[in-house]
Amino acid sequence: MKIKEYLRSRIAFLASVIEIAISAIVLIAIIVAGIQVVGEVFSLTKNPDVDEGFKMFLGHAFNLIIGVEFIKMLAKHTPGSAIEVLLYAIARQMVVEHTSPFENLIGIATIAMIFAIRKFLFVQSFSGEDEIALFGKLTAKEPNE
Numbered sequence: 001m002k003i004k005e006y007l008r009s010r011i012a013f014l015a016s017v018i019e020i021a022i023s024a025i026v027l028i029a030i031i032v033a034g035i036q037v038v039g040e041v042f043s044l045t046k047n048p049d050v051d052e053g054f055k056m057f058l059g060h061a062f063n064l065i066i067g068v069e070f071i072k073m074l075a076k077h078t079p080g081s082a083i084e085v086l087l088y089a090i091a092r093q094m095v096v097e098h099t100s101p102f103e104n105l106i107g108i109a110t111i112a113m114i115f116a117i118r119k120f121l122f123v124q125s126f127s128g129e130d131e132i133a134l135f136g137k138l139t140a141k142e143p144n145e
Helices: 002-043 050-076 079-096 101-120
Strands: 132-134 137-139
Touching: 002 050, 050 079, 079 101
Parallel strands: none
Antiparallel strands: 132 137
């Protein structure tokens, strides 16, 4: 039985190392893309079709923000960070893409549901060590005496 526990702990450790490595690679990509986005700001003045250039810039900026939130989600491992990634992804879709009124309504309803879930069913941590907010009530883990 101890071999099983040892192997599980080693596999979990290796998975964490891989997760950190992927986060670092994504962070490097965000930095490189961020430099290019700064260059896009200056190219807007030379672009005759400013509206299309700004739309592309906005899409790239939102992608960077979603990438940063994704890294935070991997680092924190909290439901709140996952919710933030979803909110930014939905907001990006609504702002950058030309969607129909029906698609906009679905996006707004989805964001409203996410806020409702966050307000009424939000659990700060699955570990049970932190305070948990469930259905608007705060409960704390009882200390062992």
